[in-house]
Amino acid sequence: MIDTCPFCAIAQGDAPVSTVYEDEAVMAFIPLHPVYPGACLVIPKAHIDHFTNVPDPLAAKVIVVAQQVGRKIMTVYKPLRIGMLVHGFTVAHAHLHLIPQYGPLDIMHKHYAYCEDGNVKFGDKDIPTPSRQELDQMASTLKL
Numbered sequence: 001m002i003d004t005c006p007f008c009a010i011a012q013g014d015a016p017v018s019t020v021y022e023d024e025a026v027m028a029f030i031p032l033h034p035v036y037p038g039a040c041l042v043i044p045k046a047h048i049d050h051f052t053n054v055p056d057p058l059a060a061k062v063i064v065v066a067q068q069v070g071r072k073i074m075t076v077y078k079p080l081r082i083g084m085l086v087h088g089f090t091v092a093h094a095h096l097h098l099i100p101q102y103g104p105l106d107i108m109h110k111h112y113a114y115c116e117d118g119n120v121k122f123g124d125k126d127i128p129t130p131s132r133q134e135l136d137q138m139a140s141t142l143k144l
């Protein structure tokens with residue numbers, strides 16, 4: 001565990017979270033800024049920065065949970081596809097984004113791009129921030 005890592009705090013129960021799934025090694029939860037309802041993050045509870053450094057058995061568990069949550073997202077929210085993305089620039093704790101996709105650009109940056117002072121920038125400022133109650137409601141629809 002890293003004291004300054006927000007995902008370690010979530011995994012240790014020290015930060016608010018809208019949990020979809022949790023076992024001894026893996027957790028799935030709704031991000032603070034879901035691109036679409038049902039978007040989810042899946043993490044190993046252990047602090048490992050790069051996804052490529054997650055030991056194979058743990059990586060397999062993360063992927064299996066991602067598949068199970070993805071199936072639930074398909075059933076509940078009925079997107080065309082589920083996208084998976086490993087980014088890692090915002091929080092240096094391996095995490096896998098599950099993104100409901102309603103079109104071919106939903107996995108890309110279109111939600112994050114904005115124009116400021118004549119420059120294209122990227123961030124989550126234009127993505128709505130649901131209340132904790134709304135995040136909890138989303139999580140309740142996806143519980144495994």
Ligand SMILES: [Zn+2]
Pocket residue numbers: 001002005006007008009046047048092093
């Ligand atoms: Zn961490």
